[in-house]
Amino acid sequence: MLRYTIRRLAQLVLVAFVLSVLLFGWLRLLPGGPVSALLGDRATPESRAALEAQLGLDQPIWSQYGKFLLRALSGDFGTSTGVERGSPAVQVFLTRFPATIELSLLALLLAVAVGIPLGYLAARRRGGWWDNLSITWSLVGVAVPVFFLAFLLKFVFAVQLGWLPASGRQDVGLDATRVTGFYVLDGLLTREWDAAWNALVHLALPAVALSTIPFAVIFRITRAAVLDVLDEDYVRTARAKGLSGAVIRRRHVLHNALLPVVTTVGLQTGALLAGAVLTERVFNIAGIGQAVAVGFERKDFPVLQVVILAAAMVYVLVNLLVDLSYALIDPRLRAR
Amino acid sequence: MRAPSRPHPSGIRRRAAIAGIACALVAAAAGCAESQRGEGGGEGGSLTFGAAGAPDLFDPFYASDGETFRVTRQIMEGLVGFKAGTADVEPELAESWEHTADGKAWTFHLRQGVKFHDGTDFDGSAVCANFERWYHQTGAGQNNALSYYWIENFGGFADGAQPSLYASCESPDPATATVHLTRATSKFPDLLGLPAFSMQSPAAMERYRANDVRAVGDSFTYPEYARSHPTGTGPFRFVSYDQGNAAIRLERNDEYWGEKAKLHDLTFRIIPDETTRKQELESGGIDGYDLPNAADLKSLRDAGNQVEVRDPFNIMYLGITQKNNPKLRDLRVRQALAHAVDRENLVRANLPEGAEVATQFYPDTVDGWAPDVRQYPHDPDRARQLLAEAGAADLTLTFYWPAEVTRPYMPDPQGIYNALAEDLREVGITVNAVSKPWNGGYIDDVDNARADVFLLGWTGDYNTPDNFIGTFFGTPTSRFYTAGSPWGEQLAAELRAADGEPDEAKRNGLYQEINRKLLAEYLPAVPLSHSPPAIVVGENVHGLVPSPLTAEEFAGVTVTG
Numbered sequence: 026m027l028r029y030t031i032r033r034l035a036q037l038v039l040v041a042f043v044l045s046v047l048l049f050g051w052l053r054l055l056p057g058g059p060v061s062a063l064l065g066d067r068a069t070p071e072s073r074a075a076l077e078a079q080l081g082l083d084q085p086i087w088s089q090y091g092k093f094l095l096r097a098l099s100g101d102f103g104t105s106t107g108v109e110r111g112s113p114a115v116q117v118f119l120t121r122f123p124a125t126i127e128l129s130l131l132a133l134l135l136a137v138a139v140g141i142p143l144g145y146l147a148a149r150r151r152g153g154w155w156d157n158l159s160i161t162w163s164l165v166g167v168a169v170p171v172f173f174l175a176f177l178l179k180f181v182f183a184v185q186l187g188w189l190p191a192s193g194r195q196d197v198g199l200d201a202t203r204v205t206g207f208y209v210l211d212g213l214l215t216r217e218w219d220a221a222w223n224a225l226v227h228l229a230l231p232a233v234a235l236s237t238i239p240f241a242v243i244f245r246i247t248r249a250a251v252l253d254v255l256d257e258d259y260v261r262t263a264r265a266k267g268l269s270g271a272v273i274r275r276r277h278v279l280h281n282a283l284l285p286v287v288t289t290v291g292l293q294t295g296a297l298l299a300g301a302v303l304t305e306r307v308f309n310i311a312g313i314g315q316a317v318a319v320g321f322e323r324k325d326f327p328v329l330q331v332v333i334l335a336a337a338m339v340y341v342l343v344n345l346l347v348d349l350s351y352a353l354i355d356p357r358l359r360a361r
Numbered sequence: 362m363r364a365p366s367r368p369h370p371s372g373i374r375r376r377a378a379i380a381g382i383a384c385a386l387v388a389a390a391a392g393c394a395e396s397q398r399g400e401g402g403g404e405g406g407s408l409t410f411g412a413a414g415a416p417d418l419f420d421p422f423y424a425s426d427g428e429t430f431r432v433t434r435q436i437m438e439g440l441v442g443f444k445a446g447t448a449d450v451e452p453e454l455a456e457s458w459e460h461t462a463d464g465k466a467w468t469f470h471l472r473q474g475v476k477f478h479d480g481t482d483f484d485g486s487a488v489c490a491n492f493e494r495w496y497h498q499t500g501a502g503q504n505n506a507l508s509y510y511w512i513e514n515f516g517g518f519a520d521g522a523q524p525s526l527y528a529s530c531e532s533p534d535p536a537t538a539t540v541h542l543t544r545a546t547s548k549f550p551d552l553l554g555l556p557a558f559s560m561q562s563p564a565a566m567e568r569y570r571a572n573d574v575r576a577v578g579d580s581f582t583y584p585e586y587a588r589s590h591p592t593g594t595g596p597f598r599f600v601s602y603d604q605g606n607a608a609i610r611l612e613r614n615d616e617y618w619g620e621k622a623k624l625h626d627l628t629f630r631i632i633p634d635e636t637t638r639k640q641e642l643e644s645g646g647i648d649g650y651d652l653p654n655a656a657d658l659k660s661l662r663d664a665g666n667q668v669e670v671r672d673p674f675n676i677m678y679l680g681i682t683q684k685n686n687p688k689l690r691d692l693r694v695r696q697a698l699a700h701a702v703d704r705e706n707l708v709r710a711n712l713p714e715g716a717e718v719a720t721q722f723y724p725d726t727v728d729g730w731a732p733d734v735r736q737y738p739h740d741p742d743r744a745r746q747l748l749a750e751a752g753a754a755d756l757t758l759t760f761y762w763p764a765e766v767t768r769p770y771m772p773d774p775q776g777i778y779n780a781l782a783e784d785l786r787e788v789g790i791t792v793n794a795v796s797k798p799w800n801g802g803y804i805d806d807v808d809n810a811r812a813d814v815f816l817l818g819w820t821g822d823y824n825t826p827d828n829f830i831g832t833f834f835g836t837p838t839s840r841f842y843t844a845g846s847p848w849g850e851q852l853a854a855e856l857r858a859a860d861g862e863p864d865e866a867k868r869n870g871l872y873q874e875i876n877r878k879l880l881a882e883y884l885p886a887v888p889l890s891h892s893p894p895a896i897v898v899g900e901n902v903h904g905l906v907p908s909p910l911t912a913e914e915f916a917g918v919t920v921t922g
Binding site: 059060063064068076079080082092093096101104106108111112113123180183184187190192194195198203206208315318319322324 | 509
């Protein structure tokens with residue numbers, strides 16, 4: 026188990042390196058560059074050339090990459106040119122990352138908390154009205170684009186009814202204390218219940234919108250997995266032995282059905298990060314999704330590099346955790 | 362800090378916590394959202410304004426973006442300012458000024474009793490300290506990306522590598538400052554009204570190392586001053602920039618020398634998406650925003666909002682580059698383009714209400730506008746004839762238009778391109794369209810003269826002709842590449858001469874003459890239109906004066922209800 030973990034972590038370093046080379050090259054192949062964003066509308070060819078020389082953008086790309094790598098190894102990933110001009114790219118990431126994680130985690134929690142019980146119930150009452158209704162709901166959930174749903178939710182609950190805030194992470198006038206950058210957590214840590222609640226309220230609509238697809242996927246996988254397990258011989262045997270329904274459900278059905286569900290939850294984490302780009306745009310949340318959107322618009326290479334690399338690393342790490350949790354859930358894997 | 366308990370019933374809260382589902386959140390939050398909206402401070406209340414982008418920094422000297430100026434304009438003031446609702450200069454921190462006959466020495470009589478937000482005095486030595494700071498920039502501070510407005514208006518720095526308009530500054534007494542220039546210019550003192558030349562506290566700039574800008578990696582780093590300690594004399598003080606929540610907060614300066622701001626506090630929320638800004642206004646999250654989509658103006662008005670249409674102080678033109686396509690160096694071909702485009706139709710069909718056809722390269726409110734320039738009415742036959750005469754009946758043009766962007770003078774680039782391209786095709790010109798995102802190659806290519814014709818424009822900084830045509834055609838190797846024609850250098854020289862004429866009447870005469878020649882003899886581009894950009898505020902906002910320079914000040918605004 027330990028050797029397996031170490032090997033996987035070493036792979037992580039290799040993935041990070043290869044990805045950084047590809048990302049660095051790809052961004053610089055795109056038309057335009059940070060010089061336009063820095064100089065604004067009124068640049069002249071002379072000022073453009075002077076700036077390129079000053080920033081070393083006229084050097085060969087491998088030389089630029091070498092310098093980037095050297096700096097990156099000491100923790101300096103460059104300075105933002107567009108998203109938060111003048112701020113270190115790492116700081117831009119650290120300021121915005123909590124917003125995205127908070128949103129994604131809440132969405133995932135919602136999806137799991139609603140998807141697994143509903144999937145289980147639908148499987149147990151296969152073919153009933155509840156099953157049919159849930160399946161329809163989950164189909165709609167997958168089919169409706171996050172962007173559209175986010176827009177719709179905002180229009181109804183924020184614009185028309187005025188029940189929830191339409192955008193942002195917290196009311197600006199609150200003056201809440203910042204500790205970790207996770208606003209809900211900060212509110213709890215500093216016992217500013219108002220601030221925590223306010224941040225949670227701001228998260229409600231975006232989290233519901235973002236949770237739809239993972240909910241639908243988790244629901245369907247749970248339902249299918251439970252159905253599979255219910256047909257297994259050992260369940261039938263357990264029933265024949267006269268075990269109580271509750272014990273069968275807990276020990277045999279749920280336990281065995283959980284494996285594919287955990288895989289799905291892991292995979293959905295990646296999808297959540299992608300969905301967050303759109304959700305953050307609609308709800309104007311200053312997270313990494315919005316940073317990527319603005320970063321591409323303004324060709325902010327340093328921020329794009331940090332954010333995309335970090336997002337990829339999170340994705341790889343989550344997969345690693347999923348693999349490790351397999352081993353915990355399924356003793357056969359642990360023995361290998 | 363322990364916050365007071367919430368106004369909504371605790372029963373609902375408990376249920377929400379236990380259930381943890383969205384519906385309960387929705388029900389409980391209704392009370393909370395309402396309570397936030399009712400809060401307000403001071404007699405003029407609080408105003409939250411939606412900005413389209415993050416400001417680059419808060420030191421206007423190093424900035425050239427409108428979002429930075431939108432904020433610093435409330436915090437800082439210049440020696441001169443712009444009369445509300447116009448582009449005309451009026452006294453601000455200088456009560457009056459006079460200049461010598463040769464236009465090279467300007468003496469400013471300063472307002473007395475003015476203090477910076479850090480409590481230090483605004484006086485003659487502070488004025489000179491600001492000028493000297495600008496002039497003595499070194500290293501990264503001399504880069505066009507940082508000191509754009511200085512370089513554009515004053516030229517070089519103290520190191521003497523480039524000539525500078527600025528010579529020296531002296532302050533014989535606290536109430537006086539004299540600025541010496543190396544030559545006369547039509548831009549003085551108007552250019553001192555630019556936010557970049559706002560007066561900032563020398564003490565605060567020293568304390569927070571305001572000049573410590575550096576080029577690092579792909580970008581620049583800014584000192585603490587520019588990030589969190591901008592210190593001016595204006596009606597609002599800087600409070601904070603919360604990047605996590607994308608909000609900039611200002612509060613009223615109770616020691617302000619003039620009429621104090623009515624608002625207690627002023628917040629700018631950064632909302633990049635235009636639709637989101639509109640929905641935020643509709644839901645009460647903000648009290649107003651800039652750059653509303655032209656298509657939304659009616660529905661915004663119908664919903665009770667106030668849509669203020671600013672006086673147009675901009676120009677959209679069909680740019681021409683003479684560099685790569687030799688046929689475009691023939692005046693008849695450029696005239697054919699001017700006759701081919703149906704500007705009346707363009708203004709009617711593609712531009713917002715209040716837009717006007719442009720007869721020359723700046724609006725008629727700017728000095729030196731000539732009423733008798735050569736006109737180019739829509740005349741496809743005449744266009745075909747001119748093309749035939751020039752031997753360019755088979756003309757092919759690469760036509761660049763920007764994607765994924767709108768500008769105040771160009772609300773719908775694609776629609777405008779379609780209309781113009783159709784006009785050009787009608788007279789037999791083959792049009793090859795190239796569309797790129799603004800920062801994704803468009804500006805790069807246009808600046809490097811890769812287009813034959815292109816869509817672009819300009820919003821004026823202040824009310825002088827030089828700010829328009831001097832900027833466009835003052836350099837023959839610019840994006841128009843007027844160096845391709847024998848008159849390119851001549852036009853640049855004429856522009857320099859007019860700018861250097863200290864006598865206002867004579868100067869205006871010179872500019873009128875240039876405008877006549879620009880349209881009749883040179884035609885380096887085709888002026889198309891002046892469009893009024895709009896700004897929108899809710900029905901409970903009073904006293905906002907729309908500015909043609911898009912330089913609204915919020916000190917006189919009140920919010921009710």
